[in-house]
Amino acid sequence: MVLTFWLDQPVWLMFVLLSAVFAICMGAISLLSTWSATRPGMHKLGIGVVAPYFNAISVMLALLTGFVANDAWERQRQATKIVQSEKTNLLAVHDLSLATASDMSAIRTKLVAYANALIDDEWPKMTVGESSATANEALGELMQSVADPRHSAEAGAAAHGSLLDAVMNLRAERGTRLGLADVQGDQSKWLTLMVLALLTLVSIGLIHVDKPVPQAVAMILFSVATVTTLGMIGLHERPFDGPMPVTSAPLEMARTAMTSVKP
Secondary structure (H helix, E strand, C coil): CHHHHHHCCCHHHHHHHHHHHHHHHHHHHHHHHHCCCCHHHHHHHHCCCCHHHHHHHHHHHHHHHHHHHHHHHHHHHHHHHHHHHHHHHHHHHHHHHHHCCCCCHHHHHHHHHHHHHHHHHHHHHHCCCCCCHHHHHHHHHHHHHHCCCHHHHHHCHHHHHHHHHHHHHHHHHHHHHHHHHHCCCCHHHHHHHHHHHHHHHHHHHHHCCCCHHHHHHHHHHHHHHHHHHHHHHHHCCCCCCCCCCCCCHHHHHHHHHHHCCCC
8 A cells, every 4th residue: 555655756755755754764863872861772783784785675675676677667568569569460350351352341340449449448447457358359350240251251361360370369468458557566675775775874874873964964874875876766656657658659650540540
C-alpha cells in the first residue's frame, strides 16, 4: 500500500516524500549523537565501527538496487517494444487485406473497431490493471473473420496464412501488454531496499559519531545519491501507470493510417 501510494504521486512529490524519510532519519541520528542523554550510548555503539562495516552493507544495497533498477527498466523496454509491435501488426493486417484480390473490407472494418477499443476503452482501464471486454470481443470477431476459409481460396494460401499470423501476433502481444500492466509493484523488494539504505545511513552515522560535521556531510551526500537513484527507479516501476507511462501514440498513428483509407 505504501509503495502504491508513493508511485501514485506526481514526480516532484515522489522525490519530496523520499527525501523527507531520509531527512527524518538523518535528524534522528544527529540528535542521538549530540544529545547529552543519548550521546554516551551512541559513542559506545560507535566504538570500533570502521569503514569496512559500512562497505559490507553498502555492497548489498548496491547489488539489490541494480537488480531492482534492471527489473524496472526491462519492463519499461518490454512495454515500449510490445506497443510498437502491435502497431506494426495492425498495419500489416490492414495492408495485407488491401493487397489481396478478394474483398476484405469487413476485416478492415473489424480491425479499426479493435483499434478503437484498444485506444478508447482498454488503455484507460490498464491504469488500474484491468482489460477491456469490448476489445476482447472486437479481437474475437476479427479473428473469426480472418479465419474464414474462403479467404484462402480467394486470396491464396500464402496471403491468408500471413494474415492469420499477423492477427495471432496481435492476440499474443495484447496478452503480453496486459500482463505487464497487471504487474503490481513488489512491496518486498522496495521494503528491503529501504531497510538496507537506512542501515547504511546508520552505519555512516556510527562511523562518524564523534565528528558531527563530517557525519552530517557524509549522511547528506549518501541520502542525496540514494534519493536520486531510488526516485529514478520509481519513475519506471509501472510502465503503463506511472509518472512516465508508455502511451498509446503508436496505436493512434496506426488507427489514423487505417482510417485514412476507405474500407
